Amino acid sequence: MMPEFGKYTVTILGSWGATLALLAGLILVTLMRGAKVKRALKAQEERMKTDG
Amino acid sequence: MSIWEYANPVKFMQTSGWLLPWVVGATVLTLVPGLVWGFFFTPVAAEFGATVKVIYVHVPAATLAINIWVMMLVASLIWLIRRHHVSALAAKAAAPIGMVMTLIALITGAFWGQPMWGTWWEWDPRLTSFLILFLFYLGYMALWEAIENPDTAADLTGVLCLVGSVFAVLSRYAAIFWNQGLHQGSTLSLDKEQHIADVYWQPLVLSIGGFGMLFVTLLLLRTRTEIRSRRLKALEQRERMA
Numbered sequence: 001m002m003p004e005f006g007k008y009t010v011t012i013l014g015s016w017g018a019t020l021a022l023l024a025g026l027i028l029v030t031l032m033r034g035a036k037v038k039r040a041l042k043a044q045e046e047r048m049k050t051d052g
Numbered sequence: 053m054s055i056w057e058y059a060n061p062v063k064f065m066q067t068s069g070w071l072l073p074w075v076v077g078a079t080v081l082t083l084v085p086g087l088v089w090g091f092f093f094t095p096v097a098a099e100f101g102a103t104v105k106v107i108y109v110h111v112p113a114a115t116l117a118i119n120i121w122v123m124m125l126v127a128s129l130i131w132l133i134r135r136h137h138v139s140a141l142a143a144k145a146a147a148p149i150g151m152v153m154t155l156i157a158l159i160t161g162a163f164w165g166q167p168m169w170g171t172w173w174e175w176d177p178r179l180t181s182f183l184i185l186f187l188f189y190l191g192y193m194a195l196w197e198a199i200e201n202p203d204t205a206a207d208l209t210g211v212l213c214l215v216g217s218v219f220a221v222l223s224r225y226a227a228i229f230w231n232q233g234l235h236q237g238s239t240l241s242l243d244k245e246q247h248i249a250d251v252y253w254q255p256l257v258l259s260i261g262g263f264g265m266l267f268v269t270l271l272l273l274r275t276r277t278e279i280r281s282r283r284l285k286a287l288e289q290r291e292r293m294a
Binding site for chain 2: 047
């Protein structure tokens with residue numbers, strides 16, 4: 001299934017690997033920060049509701 | 053119904069919340085087939101050998117690196133002229149995505165340049181203007197973090213965005229302006245004579261579409277987070293003052 005890249009294996013796998021790793025990191029950071037802020041905002045709103 | 057209604061954070065949160073599942077679906081349906089097609093099912097090119105497969109990640113990333121800055125410019129102008137907070141937050145949210153796209157373009161370009169040009173890096177007009185664009189992205193993000201008052205931060209980053217637009221334009225047209233250096237002209241062209249063969253062009257267009265949809269998805273998610281973060285800070289401040 002894996003195509004044969006010959007002498008360009010490092011070029012192709014290196015560039016695709018770096019791309020996919022950076023995109024995965026960006027998506028992960030986006031989702032993690034989104035969830036963290038959402039949780040913190042909910043907790044703050046709950047606290048302010050309880051405290052009046 | 054005016055487009056400016058979406059500058060209202062509540063309206064933006066409602067609309068983006070409704071849109072997000074569709075945008076995520078469109079991202080998966082374009083990005084995955086585009087990349088799989090480009091990687092596994094395209095032939096080796098006569099001139100470039102198997103390295104032609106790098107274009108399916110390099111060209112979409114480079115295209116977005118420039119266009120995200122243009123999007124930030126438009127959003128910054130809306131902030132500077134009309135003072136809509138959502139537009140300033142959208143520009144802030146877009147910057148890390150643009151920075152990553154520029155980095156991908158630089159890294160994949162270096163991987164491609166090594167066997168094709170015999171060097172990882174050359175102070176070529178397009179490569180150099182891309183490096184400067186990357187530094188502008190870093191500077192833009194650092195400026196947002198350095199200034200505590202969000203409105204002042206939005207003003208100053210807006211001005212920085214205007215200045216950086218010169219390099220975004222240079223990055224796009226450097227190969228034409230100077231007509232020298234190693235980097236070739238555009239891979240895609242409306243001129244049938246100039247653009248690459250359909251067998252490469254079709255998966256490339258799909259990949260560019262996929263990267264574009266990924267950008268829209270991440271932009272919506274990150275802008276929503278910035279809006280929530282702004283509200284959180286406002287509530288914390290209100291609690292401290294009470």
